Each structure stands twice: as structure tokens, then as C-alpha cells.
Amino acid sequence: MNEATNKTNEVILSVQEVSKSFGGVRAVVGVSFDLRRGELLGIIGPNGSGKTTLVNLITGFVKPDSGSVKYEGQDITGWMPYRIARLGIARTFQMIRPFAELPAFKNLIIPLFSPRVKTLSGGKYGDLDSVAKDLLEEVGFERESSVTYKAAGSLPHGYLKRLELAKCLALRADLIILDELFSGLSIAELASIVPIIEKLMVEGKTVIMIEHRLRELFRIANRVVVLNYGHAIADGKPSEVMERDDVKQAYLGTE
Amino acid sequence: MLEVTLIYGFINSIILSLVALGFSLTFGISGVSNFAYGAMYILAGYAVWIFINKLSMPFFLAVILAVVLTAGLGLALYRFVLLRVRGLVISEVIATFGVGLAILELFRYLGFTTFEYTLPVFTDGSIEIGNTYIDHQRLWIVGVGIALAVGLYLFTHHTKLGLAFRAIAQDEKTALSLGINSDRIAGISVAFGSGLAAVAAVLILPRGTISVNEGYDVLINAMAVCIIGGLGSTVGVVVASFLIGYAQMLTDAFSGPHWKMIVSLVAILIILVVKPSGLFGKQKELEERI
Amino acid sequence: MKQRRKERIDRGTKARSDDIFALTSYREMLYVAVPPVLPVIALLVMPLILPPYWQKVLLQTTIFALLAISWDFLVSVGMVSLGQALFFGMGAYVAGCLDHYAGLPIWLTIPLATVFGGALCTVLLLPVLRLRGVYFSMVTLVLPLMLERIIEATGMLGGTEGLTGIKPFGNSWVEMYVVIIVLLIALFGFRRLVTTDYGLVLKAIKDNDRSVMSAGINIYWMKAQALFISGSVGSFCGAYITHVYMFVGMPDFALDYSILPLASAVVGGMGTFAGSVMGAFILVPLSEALRNVGGLRIVLYAMSLVVFIVLLPEGIFHYIQRKYQQFERWVEVEG
Numbered sequence: 009m010n011e012a013t014n015k016t017n018e019v020i021l022s023v024q025e026v027s028k029s030f031g032g033v034r035a036v037v038g039v040s041f042d043l044r045r046g047e048l049l050g051i052i053g054p055n056g057s058g059k060t061t062l063v064n065l066i067t068g069f070v071k072p073d074s075g076s077v078k079y080e081g082q083d084i085t086g087w088m089p090y091r092i093a094r095l096g097i098a099r100t101f102q103m104i105r106p107f108a109e110l111p112a113f114k115n116l117i118i119p120l121f122s123p124r125v126k127t128l129s130g131g132k133y134g135d136l137d138s139v140a141k142d143l144l145e146e147v148g149f150e151r152e153s154s155v156t157y158k159a160a161g162s163l164p165h166g167y168l169k170r171l172e173l174a175k176c177l178a179l180r181a182d183l184i185i186l187d188e189l190f191s192g193l194s195i196a197e198l199a200s201i202v203p204i205i206e207k208l209m210v211e212g213k214t215v216i217m218i219e220h221r222l223r224e225l226f227r228i229a230n231r232v233v234v235l236n237y238g239h240a241i242a243d244g245k246p247s248e249v250m251e252r253d254d255v256k257q258a259y260l261g262t263e
Numbered sequence: 264m265l266e267v268t269l270i271y272g273f274i275n276s277i278i279l280s281l282v283a284l285g286f287s288l289t290f291g292i293s294g295v296s297n298f299a300y301g302a303m304y305i306l307a308g309y310a311v312w313i314f315i316n317k318l319s320m321p322f323f324l325a326v327i328l329a330v331v332l333t334a335g336l337g338l339a340l341y342r343f344v345l346l347r348v349r350g351l352v353i354s355e356v357i358a359t360f361g362v363g364l365a366i367l368e369l370f371r372y373l374g375f376t377t378f379e380y381t382l383p384v385f386t387d388g389s390i391e392i393g394n395t396y397i398d399h400q401r402l403w404i405v406g407v408g409i410a411l412a413v414g415l416y417l418f419t420h421h422t423k424l425g426l427a428f429r430a431i432a433q434d435e436k437t438a439l440s441l442g443i444n445s446d447r448i449a450g451i452s453v454a455f456g457s458g459l460a461a462v463a464a465v466l467i468l469p470r471g472t473i474s475v476n477e478g479y480d481v482l483i484n485a486m487a488v489c490i491i492g493g494l495g496s497t498v499g500v501v502v503a504s505f506l507i508g509y510a511q512m513l514t515d516a517f518s519g520p521h522w523k524m525i526v527s528l529v530a531i532l533i534i535l536v537v538k539p540s541g542l543f544g545k546q547k548e549l550e551e552r553i
Numbered sequence: 554m555k556q557r558r559k560e561r562i563d564r565g566t567k568a569r570s571d572d573i574f575a576l577t578s579y580r581e582m583l584y585v586a587v588p589p590v591l592p593v594i595a596l597l598v599m600p601l602i603l604p605p606y607w608q609k610v611l612l613q614t615t616i617f618a619l620l621a622i623s624w625d626f627l628v629s630v631g632m633v634s635l636g637q638a639l640f641f642g643m644g645a646y647v648a649g650c651l652d653h654y655a656g657l658p659i660w661l662t663i664p665l666a667t668v669f670g671g672a673l674c675t676v677l678l679l680p681v682l683r684l685r686g687v688y689f690s691m692v693t694l695v696l697p698l699m700l701e702r703i704i705e706a707t708g709m710l711g712g713t714e715g716l717t718g719i720k721p722f723g724n725s726w727v728e729m730y731v732v733i734i735v736l737l738i739a740l741f742g743f744r745r746l747v748t749t750d751y752g753l754v755l756k757a758i759k760d761n762d763r764s765v766m767s768a769g770i771n772i773y774w775m776k777a778q779a780l781f782i783s784g785s786v787g788s789f790c791g792a793y794i795t796h797v798y799m800f801v802g803m804p805d806f807a808l809d810y811s812i813l814p815l816a817s818a819v820v821g822g823m824g825t826f827a828g829s830v831m832g833a834f835i836l837v838p839l840s841e842a843l844r845n846v847g848g849l850r851i852v853l854y855a856m857s858l859v860v861f862i863v864l865l866p867e868g869i870f871h872y873i874q875r876k877y878q879q880f881e882r883w884v885e886v887e888g
Contacts, residue, residue, distance in 0.1 A: 358862050482694075
């Protein structure tokens with residue numbers, strides 16, 4: 009485990025008994041967990057188990073029916089997404105839709121334009137273009153290579169995912185939520201993205217990953233929460249959680 | 264006095280739902296907001312007039328023909344215009360708006376604006392409820408209006424086509440994979456909506472002269488009802504119609520007919536502030552917040 | 554299987570003037586400079602050579618071009634207005650009232666109407682900003698028609714008669730050049746604005762509002778700002794016309810002011826502002842030339858709207874720009 013200083017042990021995000029129904033479907037039912045600074049939490053579960061809804065509840069895209077979400081001690085339940093983002097919670101989307109006609113680096117202007125970034129850089133925006141190019145380099149776009157200038161719509165899948173990561177970096181987020189970042193990536197592409205996430209962890213960021221690719225996830229995650237039919241059925245170390253019968257059942261679908 | 268207000272408020276409400284049903288149905292199924300809706304309504308009115316007065320057709324044949332014609336026009340609108348811009352909301356809005364405008368203003372240009380353009384009532388005469396006289400046409404409106412609302416409900420819940428409608432409305436991709444031709448269904452939904460506009464027209468228009476401006480009023484009323492009731496919700500249409508219908512009648516009775524128009528406007532603005540998806544909006548909250 | 558595909562390649566001069574700017578002859582300089590400069594010169598010279606009647610047409614065209622630009626700007630933020638007449642009428646009535654009831658001079662009424670008209674429209678449409686898509690179109694279509702009815706029914710602000718005797722400009726040259734200069738400022742200003750970081754964010758809202766939202770940007774506030782900018786331009790048009798016609802009344806909310814800007818922008822080509830101006834300069838004079846067809850005018854606008862949105866959605870401006878900057882050839886590709 010991490011070196012257990014006070015800083016790393018502090019609870020950064022606290023989700024308490026959140027529930028949400030759409031029509032008659034109970035998408036998330038009374039889910040609770042605490043997340044400590046510096047943790048990498050994986051949220052796993054079969055399709056339709058409420059993972060993305062849970063992310064939407066945390067980031068404000070969906071308002072919970074009941075329960076509360078606290079970030080750094082502040083109650084953010086039901087806040088608008090942009091206010092939550094300004095606190096330093098960044099997210100990626102399952103369906104990646106970049107600003108297709110814009111060059112890749114210009115895609116980062118949008119998070120860089122956020123009031124959060126302005127405040128953190130001392131009230132001035134400065135030259136956002138060059139900041140954007142630096143960020144792209146951080147996520148593995150070769151400096152001054154043509155991909156940086158290519159229209160984002162024409163980028164290969166692997167680059168698009170990295171672009172999404174760069175957006176989170178641009179916001180200088182403390183908590184980064186990645187919704188199925190690994191899906192659709194080749195082994196080689198994965199090998200180039202995993203180090204970026206590992207670097208985030210070294211920098212002290214907190215990360216939540218929704219994943220279906222468990223093998224890759226378990227290599228980097230230090231904790232997982234398993235969702236099934238909207239319920240959190242397990243919470244613990246990856247190796248322990250996967251030993252549990254109910255988790256196996258949820259995944260294999262045996263009765 | 265109160266009795267008159269209550270009865271005429273009821274009729275007014277039914278008229279509003281009649282006018283809004285077709286617009287709501289098309290949107291609810293295919294997501295197309297048909298801005299040519301008011302034009303379809305007026306077109307049906309003039310078609311009946313022409314069939315009767317120029318081609319000397321019997322009344323009921325003229326009505327049926329007009330309804331079929333309008334529905335066919337709706338189908339054509341989908342096939343030749345909407346299909347090419349499907350999914351591009353901006354283009355859909357502009358294209359249907361353009362078609363509607365072209366039809367309405369063409370009628371104005373051709374001079375269909377005088378008092379001779381009236382439709383005959385279904386049956387003459389009136390009955391007395393309490394101390395209020397109600398003419399037969401208004402009874403027809405109430406009868407057909409209620410029958411249509413109930414019929415539509417049964418249709419969408421118990422027939423194959425109706426169920427296909429609902430399947431498309433809920434999840435177009437899944438419906439597609441189940442072998443439902445979503446383009447065909449969407450086309451039928453536009454045709455269906457236009458046909459309903461025609462039915463509303465032949466029922467409602469005999470109360471006065473047909474005028475081009477009424478086409479705009481119909482579109483405004485239909486949209487007002489749908490915004491307040493929630494786009495695509497049939498229950499919402501009925502409830503919103505009664506809310507606006509009675510509110511209009513009450514303002515009419517207590518502050519004069521001039522203020523009737525303000526009711527819908529104020530209602531729209533209030534609902535957008537308080538519950539933006541409408542009273543019975545089906546829009547998922549996810550979309551609503553963004 | 555062999556297939557044929559059309560290939561488009563930038564012309565050499567275009568490629569060299571884009572990033573590195575290496576032009577080698579006067580001919581190439583002309584190639585780059587003529588398209589933006591020539592129309593500007595033409596616009597500035599036209600009032601001097603046109604007969605009085607066509608000067609009035611030019612004035613109208615310029616106003617519609619401005620309205621089309623303001624419409625185009627809203628669309629680039631993802632808001633399709635079907636009621637530019639709302640902005641126009643609001644500006645017209647604010648200016649008219651300031652003149653009629655407060656007796657303010659013209660150099661105060663127009664700027665005040667520009668700002669307050671824009672602000673009023675923004676406040677009226679504020680509730681709709683939270684919703685996406687067709688709601689905005691519906692409400693913008695409904696509002697001007699309803700305001701017209703309300704003025705008619707209640708007799709407020711002059712009722713059906715309107716307010717007459719508004720102060721004129723006094724000098725027809727000032728009148729003409731004020732609006733031409735404003736058009737040029739708006740055209741180049743907006744073209745510039747959308748390339749700035751601020752403009753980029755505005756346009757991003759149209760593409761993917763959720764992504765913008767999760768970047769910590771309050772999209773409603775941004776949309777409100779865009780609405781205010783567009784509303785102010787529209788209100789300026791209304792205020793200006795009020796002083797030209799020395800009258801404000803219900804016709805200021807008429808459908809013409811909604812449909813013509815829309816048609817101009819669609820025919821000319823959305824998203825470039827130059828296209829909107831081009832569209833207005835095609836449609837308005839055309840309808841003047843065809844003025845004996847009278848009421849058929851709106852039908853023609855509406856038809857051109859449908860035809861262009863379905864068959865040439867990029868619009869005339871993009872089409873010409875492409876032909877000017879690229880050559881096309883057929884190439885064979887492995888299918």
C-alpha cells in the first residue's frame with residue numbers, strides 16, 4: 009500500500025446511500041463508499057449494473073433521488089456539473105465525442121478556459137495554445153508532430169482516449185473519473201496509456217475507473233467496488249473481491 | 264354565467280387537445296417537431312372547401328379525401344425532405360418551418376383570405392344543457408376529440424403498428440435490430456400527425472372562416488400545449504389542454520378576451536422555469552439538465 | 554474493384570498563405586486580398602453611385618444582412634432561432650418608446666435600445682436556455698407572434714396604430730453609412746470572435762455541451778452571453794429602422810424579420826457570417842426586382858430555405874470558397 013501519511017488517508021470523496029431510479033428502473037440503490045486521497049478505485053460490474061449512473065450522480069449530470077455526495081467535506085449533492093467540475097473533479101465519457109473539426113490541441117482550450125484553471129494560474133489565462141501542446145505531450149502526443157494539429161475527428165482511437173485524459177489534466181483535477189477508458193484499445197495502446205495513469209497516481213491524484221477489462225484494471229487498482237443491479241455487493245482489494253461467490257455469480261450469471 | 268364558463272371551457276380544452284394531439288404524436292414517435300403542422304391544418308380546411316365548392320363532392324367524401332391528402336402530404340414531407348436531413352435537428356427545424364411557411368403564404372398569395380371560405384357543420388342545430396345552448400358542431404368536437412384520445416391510446420397499446428410506434432419512440436436502435444423499419448415508422452408518424460391535423464381542421468374550422476393566420480395560431484397553440492404538457496406525452500397533452508383551456512376561459516370571463524393570448528405565454532414561461540421538461544415530460548433527466 | 558473518388562487539393566497559393574505566408578508575386582497577393590477587400594470597397598462605394606430608390610434597397614439589405622449575422626452567431630452556439638423578429642421588434646419598441654415617451658435624442662435611443670433590447674430578449678429567453686434542441690426554436694417562434702397579439706389586444710404602446718413621429722436621422726448620408734459601417738464591424742468582429750478562445754468555447758457548446766460542462770464551464774451563462782450579443786445586434790437593427798421609418802408598430806414583430814435572415818444565412822452558408830451577408834445581398838435585391846409578385850416573396854424565401862437545407866446545406870459561400878481555394882480531380886482508388 010501507499011505510505012500512510014495523514015494526507016493520503018484523508019477522505020476526499022464520500023458517497024452516502026445514493027439512489028436513483030429512471031421510471032421504474034432502479035439504476036442505483038443505496039450505494040455508499042468513501043474514497044481516500046491517492047487511491048485508485050475501480051468500479052466494476054456487469055452491463056447495466058449502474059456504473060455510469062453512479063458516475064453521473066457524483067459528477068452532477070444526474071440528481072440523486074436520495075443520499076448524499078461529499079467532496080473534501082463539502083456537500084455537493086445535486087450541484088450542477090460545472091460547479092462540481094470547478095472543485096476539481098474531472099471525468100471522461102464512455103462515448104467519446106471530441107470537437108471533431110478542431111485540431112487536437114485546440115480541444116484542450118475548452119477545459120483550459122475553465123474558471124478553475126484561471127484561478128489556479130493566478131487570474132490570467134496566458135497563451136492557452138502552448139499550454140495545450142505541453143499537455144498533449146504529457147499524454148504521449150509526440151511534440152510538434154502532425155497528430156497535434158490534426159482534426160480531432162480523424163485521430164485514431166488510442167489518441168482520442170489520451171486526448172480525453174489530457175482534458176482531465178488541463179482542468180488540473182484532483183479527482184479523475186475515467187468511464188471505460190480502456191475499452192476498445194489494443195494491447196499496445198493500453199501499454200502506452202497505463203503509464204500515464206500510473207504517473208497520475210505518483211503525482212498524488214485520486215482516480216476512479218469504471219472498467220470491463222478487469223485484468224488490466226487489477227494491475228493498477230488498489231481497491232474495487234462491485235455493482236450488481238444497482239447495489240454495491242462488494243468493496244475491497246481486487247484479489248479478495250474476486251474470490252467472493254456473489255461477485256463470481258454476478259459476473260457469470262449463475263443462479 | 265359560471266355554468267357557461269365551465270361548459271365552454273371544457274369545449275375549449277377539447278379543441279386544444281385536438282389541435283395538439285397530432286403534433287405531439289409525431290414528436291413522441293419520431294422526435295421530429297413538425298413546424299409545418301399549422302400549414303397542414305389549414306391545407307386540409309381549404310382542401311375540403313375546394314372539394315365541396317369547386318368539385319361539388321358530397322361533404323363526407325370531401326372530408327375523408329382531405330384527411331387522406333393531408334396525411335399523404337405528411338408522408339411526402341418525410342420522404343423527400345426530412346429523410347435527407349434526419350438527425351440534424353437544425354436542418355429538421357428549418358426545413359419543416361420552410362415548408363409550412365411556403366404552404367401558408369402561398370394560400371395568402373392566392374387570395375384565400377375572404378369570408379366566403381367557410382366549412383359546413385356536420386349537423387345543424389343545438390341542444391340545451393342547463394341554461395346553456397350548445398350547437399351540434401361543438402358536440403361533435405367533444406365526441407370525436409374524446410374518441411380520438413381514447414382510440415390513440417388503444418392503438419398505441421394494442422395494435423402491432425402502434426406498438427412499433429412506441430418501440431421506436433423508446434429506443435430506435437433496439438427497435439431497428441428487432442426488424443422494425445424506423446424510417447418507415449417515422450414517415451408514418453409524420454403522416455399520422457398530419458392526418459390528425461386534418462381531422463382537427465374539419466371539426467374545428469366550421470366554427471368560423473378559414474384564415475391563413477389561423478395556421479400560425481394552431482401551430483402556436485399546439486406547441487404551447489406540448490411544451491406545458493411535456494413533448495411527446497399524450498396524457499400531458501390532455502392535462503395541459505384542460506389547464507390552458509380553462510385558464511383562457513376564466514381570463515376571458517373576468518378580464519376580457521384580449522388577455523386570452525397572454526395566458527398561454529405566461530403558462531409557457533412559468534413551466535419552463537419550474538419544470539422545464541413539462542408536466543409529463545418523458546425526457547430523461549440526464550438530457551434535461553444539459 | 555476500381556472505384557472513382559473525387560479528390561480535393563488546396564491550390565498552391567492558398568496553401569502558402571495559410572500558415573507560413575510566403576507569397577511570391579502580385580498576382581498571388583491579389584488572389585489572397587481580393588475576396589475580402591473587394592466586397593468591402595463595393596459596399597462603401599455603392600451608396601455614391603446607386604439611384605435613390607436602390608439606396609433604400611441597399612439600406613434594407615444591410616439591415617437584413619446584420620440580422621442574418623446575428624442569427625448565424627446564435628446557430629454557431631447551437632441555438633436555432635425562428636424568431637429573429639423578437640430581437641428586431643424589441644429593439645424597435647425600446648427605441649420608439651425612448652423617443653416617444655422620454656424624448657431622448659437619436660444618438661441615445663439607438664445605443665440604449667441596442668443594449669436594453671438585447672438584455673430584455675435574454676431575460677425573456679433565459680428559461681429556455683436550460684433545454685436543448687427544439688424548445689428554443691419553438692419558444693422563439695412563439696414569442697414575437699404572441700407579443701404582437703398582446704400589443705394588438707391590449708392597445709399598449711400605441712396598440713395597432715403604433716407610435717408615429719419618431720425623430721429621423723436628418724442626414725441621409727449619415728443614415729446610410731452608419732448601418733454600412735456597423736455591418737462591416739459586425740462581420741469582421743464576429744469572424745474574429747469565433748476564432749478566439751472564447752468563441753471556441755461557444756462553438757464547442759453546440760458540438761458537445763456535456764463535455765464543455767464537465768470542463769467546469771457554466772454553459773448557461775455562456776449561452777446567455779451569446780444570446781445577449783445576438784439580441785443586441787438584432788435590437789440595433791430594430792432601433793435603426795424605427796428611426797428610418799419614423800414609426801414603430803406591430804409590423805416590427807412580423808415574420809419577415811424572422812424568415813429573411815434565416816433564409817439569407819442558409820442560402821449563403823451558415824457559420825461564416827460572410828455567407829449570411831452574401832445570402833442577404835442575393836435574396837433582398839432579388840425580391841425587390843420581383844416585387845410585382847408581392848406576397849409570393851415569403852413563399853420564395855421559404856422555398857429557397859427548404860431547397861438549400863436539403864440539397865446544398867453548405868450554402869453558396871462555402872461552395873464558392875471551395876472552388877476558389879481548391880481544385881478537384883477524379884482519382885481511381887481500390888474499392
